Amino acid sequence: MKSLDAKLAEIRRNPSARAFILADAKDADMAFGVRAPGPRQFLSSRGACAAQFSPEVWTRDEFGSRNLPEFLDIIREVTRQGLVDIMLMSASVNEQLAIKEGLFRQGHVTPAARANDTTDVWAVRHGSYTREPARPFRSATIDHIQCGKAECERGDGEFPGANLGLYSVTFVNDLEQDLATLQAFKEFRLEAEQKRFRYFLEVFDPNVASGVPPEKLGEFINDNIIRSLAGVTEAGRPLFLKIVYHGPRLMEELVQYDPNLVVGVLGGSAGTTYDAFKLIHDAQKHGARVALYGRKINNAEHQLAFIEMLRLITDGRLSPEEAVRAYHGVLQSLKIPPRLPLEQDLRLTDQAMSYGGNGRTSMEVRNNPLASLPAPASKPDASPAAGGKPSLPVTATGAPDFGAMTSVQHRAYDAERLKRKFG
Numbered sequence: 001m002k003s004l005d006a007k008l009a010e011i012r013r014n015p016s017a018r019a020f021i022l023a024d025a026k027d028a029d030m031a032f033g034v035r036a037p038g039p040r041q042f043l044s045s046r047g048a049c050a051a052q053f054s055p056e057v058w059t060r061d062e063f064g065s066r067n068l069p070e071f072l073d074i075i076r077e078v079t080r081q082g083l084v085d086i087m088l089m090s091a092s093v094n095e096q097l098a099i100k101e102g103l104f105r106q107g108h109v110t111p112a113a114r115a116n117d118t119t120d121v122w123a124v125r126h127g128s129y130t131r132e133p134a135r136p137f138r139s140a141t142i143d144h145i146q147c148g149k150a151e152c153e154r155g156d157g158e159f160p161g162a163n164l165g166l167y168s169v170t171f172v173n174d175l176e177q178d179l180a181t182l183q184a185f186k187e188f189r190l191e192a193e194q195k196r197f198r199y200f201l202e203v204f205d206p207n208v209a210s211g212v213p214p215e216k217l218g219e220f221i222n223d224n225i226i227r228s229l230a231g232v233t234e235a236g237r238p239l240f241l242k243i244v245y246h247g248p249r250l251m252e253e254l255v256q257y258d259p260n261l262v263v264g265v266l267g268g269s270a271g272t273t274y275d276a277f278k279l280i281h282d283a284q285k286h287g288a289r290v291a292l293y294g295r296k297i298n299n300a301e302h303q304l305a306f307i308e309m310l311r312l313i314t315d316g317r318l319s320p321e322e323a324v325r326a327y328h329g330v331l332q333s334l335k336i337p338p339r340l341p342l343e344q345d346l347r348l349t350d351q352a353m354s355y356g357g358n359g360r361t362s363m364e365v366r367n368n369p370l371a372s373l374p375a376p377a378s379k380p381d382a383s384p385a386a387g388g389k390p391s392l393p394v395t396a397t398g399a400p401d402f403g404a405m406t407s408v409q410h411r412a413y414d415a416e417r418l419k420r421k422f423g
Contacts (some may be wrong), residue, residue, distance in 0.1 A: 003085045003108040004164075008239065008262065011289050015259045020284055020314040021240070023086035024307065025267070025294030026075050027114040027166070029068075030090050030139070031121040036365055039064060039072035041336075044073035055281040072096065074303060079109050081304050083311045088112045088166055090290065091140035099148045099160045113145040115165030115199060116188065118181075120207040133177045134170035135209050136184035142197045159195055165192075166242070168202035171224045173210035189236040200290075201238035202266065218246030222254045229261075240290050242266050245279060248286040255287030264290025270299040271344045273306075277320035281313050296376060301338055305330040321346065 007019040028036035040048075040061070049069035053060055066074075075097060079087055087109055089097065094113040096101040104111040120134035143152045146159035153416070167188055169181050192199055203225055205217060212220045213264060221243060229237060240262035255263050267276065276296040283291065302304035309323040318326060328342050338345065378416040 002110045004110040021085045021290040023292040024084045025088045025292045027088050030114050030117045031123045033124050037066035044077045046073050094162050095148045111162040112164040113162045115167045133172045142195050165199045167199045170204040172206045193236050200240045202242040202384050205244050218250035245283050267293035267296040270295045271349050273324050277323045281320045299367040
């Protein structure tokens, strides 16, 4: 059983379970085009892939972005790391990795593909599409996602490709636009049910002026979600939601309304490392059970270490502040220059949460003792003669007893493990 299915079953059995679903959204080629693979600062362990550039025009380093082979190598590496539950891709990347290579046949990671690409994600260079009200559109078909061709054979219900998709809607508070959006969603739902295709529903904030005051936007989104799904029976419902995090009150409002509705958050633009870690921590604290991070992972200086920090946070083993410091420690051990100095990376910024958005404000985290103090060091209980290593609580089997560890002991354990793993 894939970890996604095991965790969904656990969450439905026990809504207070700690199970948390983490997805890496590597579907940016459906939005950004050539820039989608992200900056070349981080490459997989395989390194650079050959590319053709005319020296008199520019060099590979001047180009700045990874090419598609380098992007695919990172997806392979993240999948084999095994810390995410879902790998979200475009239909073409899904064909290469899932259908042709069989990357997901072993292991617990579930492949998924973006099932539609509404116009508000058409964030191409020099384009103005993201400034127009979102309109529904689908490049991929369900059959192409499932088996790579126009019509799948559905005898045994097994497909070589992904049998999970992301479908996105954007409500803009305009009757004609939102009616067209819901009509397209209805057609997709009916087809998905007939073809036994599972999906999760992404609900974007309006990508244009909607007339809804910013402080009321979360209420507008929550009501649209509940109203839109009220007429949908279980057979056509999404596995979970992917929405903008509008704060604790509105997250709890949505979660408590229907305990069977599994709610997840989207990551938005890159921001600081603390932005990413604080978001997943706070969303989980107030009821979210899924996080889908795209640019926050793809723009990280070291994607594998970044993902591991996300998992340590959702497992309750590191606070967001501790995770930022631990992540910078990994970068230092690998001699990778951080994008931001530690003190700046510990700042919280308010990010625009749309593909085309670039507005942001920055503020210092107030009353945050970790922002100005050196990372606390654990005091060794063992003597130097015994090797000088700290004594950590263990279970009867000799395994680390995480429940009995203090936060200092947690940091010491994880710092040593990460040093061994990435150092």
